[in-house]
Amino acid sequence: MSPLFEINTVDQQFYEDRLRAFLPDRILDVHTHVWRKTFRRAAPTGRAVTWPLRVAEEQTVENLLTTYERLFPSKSVRALIFSFLESHDDDFAGANAYVSQCAREHDLSALVFASPQWSADRLEQEIIRGGFLGTKVYLTLAAPNIPVADITIYDFLPHHQLEVLDHHGWIVMLHIPRSARLRDPVNLSQMLEIERTYPNIKLIIAHVGRAYCPEDVGNAFETLAKTERIMFDFSANTNAQVFEQLIRTVGPRRILFGSDLPITRMRMRRVCDQGTYVNLVPRGLYGDVSDDPHMREVDGPEAESLSLFLYDQIDAFRKAAERTALTAPDIEDVFYYNAIRMINQVAQRPDGPIG
Numbered sequence: 001m002s003p004l005f006e007i008n009t010v011d012q013q014f015y016e017d018r019l020r021a022f023l024p025d026r027i028l029d030v031h032t033h034v035w036r037k038t039f040r041r042a043a044p045t046g047r048a049v050t051w052p053l054r055v056a057e058e059q060t061v062e063n064l065l066t067t068y069e070r071l072f073p074s075k076s077v078r079a080l081i082f083s084f085l086e087s088h089d090d091d092f093a094g095a096n097a098y099v100s101q102c103a104r105e106h107d108l109s110a111l112v113f114a115s116p117q118w119s120a121d122r123l124e125q126e127i128i129r130g131g132f133l134g135t136k137v138y139l140t141l142a143a144p145n146i147p148v149a150d151i152t153i154y155d156f157l158p159h160h161q162l163e164v165l166d167h168h169g170w171i172v173m174l175h176i177p178r179s180a181r182l183r184d185p186v187n188l189s190q191m192l193e194i195e196r197t198y199p200n201i202k203l204i205i206a207h208v209g210r211a212y213c214p215e216d217v218g219n220a221f222e223t224l225a226k227t228e229r230i231m232f233d234f235s236a237n238t239n240a241q242v243f244e245q246l247i248r249t250v251g252p253r254r255i256l257f258g259s260d261l262p263i264t265r266m267r268m269r270r271v272c273d274q275g276t277y278v279n280l281v282p283r284g285l286y287g288d289v290s291d292d293p294h295m296r297e298v299d300g301p302e303a304e305s306l307s308l309f310l311y312d313q314i315d316a317f318r319k320a321a322e323r324t325a326l327t328a329p330d331i332e333d334v335f336y337y338n339a340i341r342m343i344n345q346v347a348q349r350p351d352g353p354i355g
């Protein structure tokens, strides 16, 4: 286990006081990354933030399962796992084979980490051969000539792949692009178009569409009120106000718990400063962060009071659940049953990946 990951008395107190009784006994985490550092061969593309790699340069499946035991004592946690790659020069074959093997050996569910360059046939074969339940796509894999601010969903989740995913009723884990995040009109119109055009896809919008600050919301929830199936995970997001709007808009049956481990092992608290999220971290713990606008170091009692990103994330959801009067069965849906229902639907389809 990385020396960056310690559980101290602040964490134990936080878990006992706010989380243990709130969390159901069984949890299914739909968003977690499992990879070995040797699979990431290429230099960063400059299209994604770099601070997550300060938390962990790899996460083996053993490491993930140990993390669950340490973070959620007395709970049983299962996962939907996928890799963490960034460039076409990374080792896709090795990374996906590793995730497939981890899922088989530990009875977990998994998504293939797909390249937008793959044909429909190639994607279908990769998913079936690896025993995957769908695909995880990433904006850094869009064609290199597109400026990062102009990347749209279809640049890394092309229509020919959506067609085969729809045919099989597979899962798509989608981290949306663009600097306006959830409120971006291109993102919103493409999300609605995917739901309408590909009704069998189980589309999960990661991190509540990266709406980490109130300024990221705009009129997104008014638009999303027109959707019927799109699901949202609230991984790596700590904004109770956004969660509250999400619950009021789509209800507890379309919200899924995800951790985005290993980055949420980070010791920090997130604040918003003029519309941008900032991770407050203990000075020195994550190296020299002076050039990263999303990182700010704190000292003394403020630093000592910091707990873990994942605990803060779940606590924010707990507050939103309280304000919206979610019931205990609603909470069980969000943390377990919604995910189990989705996974069973995929696994039981006759043309699905089982067999």
Ligand SMILES: [Zn+2]
Residues within 6 Å of the ligand: 031, 033, 260
């Ligand atoms: Zn992630």
